[in-house]
Amino acid sequence: MTLTDATDLLRGAGLRVTEPRRAVIEALGGLPHASADAIHAKVAQALPDVSLQTVYNVLRDLTGSGLTRAIEPGDHPVRYELRVGDNHHHLVCTRCGAIVDVDCVVGHAPCLTPSESHGFVLDEAEVTFWGLCLECQAAVTTASDPVPAHP
Amino acid sequence: MTLTDATDLLRGAGLRVTEPRRAVIEALGGLPHASADAIHAKVAQALPDVSLQTVYNVLRDLTGSGLTRAIEPGDHPVRYELRVGDNHHHLVCTRCGAIVDVDCVVGHAPCLTPSESHGFVLDEAEVTFWGLCLECQAAVTTASDPVPAHP
DNA sequence: GCCTTTTTTTGAATGATTCAAATGAAAGTC
DNA sequence: GACTTTCATTTGAATCATTCAAAAAAAGGC
Numbered sequence: 001m002t003l004t005d006a007t008d009l010l011r012g013a014g015l016r017v018t019e020p021r022r023a024v025i026e027a028l029g030g031l032p033h034a035s036a037d038a039i040h041a042k043v044a045q046a047l048p049d050v051s052l053q054t055v056y057n058v059l060r061d062l063t064g065s066g067l068t069r070a071i072e073p074g075d076h077p078v079r080y081e082l083r084v085g086d087n088h089h090h091l092v093c094t095r096c097g098a099i100v101d102v103d104c105v106v107g108h109a110p111c112l113t114p115s116e117s118h119g120f121v122l123d124e125a126e127v128t129f130w131g132l133c134l135e136c137q138a139a140v141t142t143a144s145d146p147v148p149a150h151p
Numbered sequence: 152m153t154l155t156d157a158t159d160l161l162r163g164a165g166l167r168v169t170e171p172r173r174a175v176i177e178a179l180g181g182l183p184h185a186s187a188d189a190i191h192a193k194v195a196q197a198l199p200d201v202s203l204q205t206v207y208n209v210l211r212d213l214t215g216s217g218l219t220r221a222i223e224p225g226d227h228p229v230r231y232e233l234r235v236g237d238n239h240h241h242l243v244c245t246r247c248g249a250i251v252d253v254d255c256v257v258g259h260a261p262c263l264t265p266s267e268s269h270g271f272v273l274d275e276a277e278v279t280f281w282g283l284c285l286e287c288q289a290a291v292t293t294a295s296d297p298v299p300a301h302p
Numbered sequence: 303g304c305c306t307t308t309t310t311t312t313g314a315a316t317g318a319t320t321c322a323a324a325t326g327a328a329a330g331t332c
Numbered sequence: 333g334a335c336t337t338t339c340a341t342t343t344g345a346a347t348c349a350t351t352c353a354a355a356a357a358a359a360g361g362c
Contacts, residue, residue, distance in 0.1 A: 016338090017329095018339095037318085053342070057341075072225060078226075093271065103266045114242060114280050120283060124280070125280050127278050132272045134270040167308065168359080169358075200310095
């Protein structure tokens with residue numbers, strides 16, 4: 001994810017090109033499935049004055065334009081990912097909130113359609129596999145361990 | 152959902168039988184996909200002294216025992232449903248949070264398995280169809296309407 | 303009925319996310 | 333390149349679903 005890529009993405013979406021926005025996009029390039037807080041920390045390495053509020057604003061705008069996608073891992077903070085060539089799903093750890101991509105089971109979009117739409121106008125089918133990641137499996141068998149941070 | 156049913160469910164799960172717990176189960180019988188707040192309101196009709204905190208406690212216990220299931224409709228409050236014969240999915244309105252059941256696309260559990268588990272021990276595959284319900288379609292076309300309450 | 307364990311209550315705290323007003327920067331125009 | 337308008341960012345505070353904690357009350361086994 002180079003500077004030019006981020007700029008082009010923003011231009012293509014009709015969004016103004018600003019340093020914080022480019023920085024957030026670049027951060028997501030290196031941190032797939034990052035929370036607003038994690039993105040803020042990453043962005044702060046290059047731009048220490050960018051506020052967490054700005055990161056929230058940027059993520060709202062990027063998501064509204066379809067450049068990023070929000071993932072809600074249960075009761076953990078929302079995670080964001082660059083919406084690259086779609087059609088993948090997520091493995092989510094119910095304990096620590098870690099997220100891993102998995103290829104689409106079917107292989108083409110839309111990979112699923114409901115048997116009845118009940119009048120809904122649908123725009124996405126989301127498949128989430130809930131489970132326990134390797135780290136948390138180990139932690140659960142051991143006596144009560146703290147929940148690990150997820151990178 | 153009769154009193155006896157609720158009692159049996161609790162006994163079967165090894166949970167103590169209390170008025171608030173029976174009331175929550177009965178409320179869920181009449182209100183599928185209800186939020187803690189909505190359940191509290193329903194329960195209060197019969198038992199006005201049951202606190203919202205108690206409803207949260209009960210829902211935590213019921214969900215922990217597998218009697219109910221939590222659904223997280225994006226940025227809306229968590230909804231709960233009685234876990235009846237499984238294998239159905241959800242249509243969720245991104246605007247108002249309304250939830251409708253849809254039959255499983257595949258028809259038998261587990262209806263999906265990921266192509267790779269990445270070491271995760273999985274316990275559930277969740278399929279969510281995101282869209283706009285009938286009411287919200289109408290509201291969006293009309294000039295900015297308030298978000299409707301969902302029953 | 304008594305005793306222990308589990309629930310409920312009450313009241314306050316938490317924390318991710320959002321709102322609002324004021325300042326600052328981007329992009330189009332002359 | 334400066335001007336103007338529009339949009340983004342900052343700062344600080346507010347929201348609200350959900351959880352924590354301590355004390356009082358009820359459930360179930362003996």
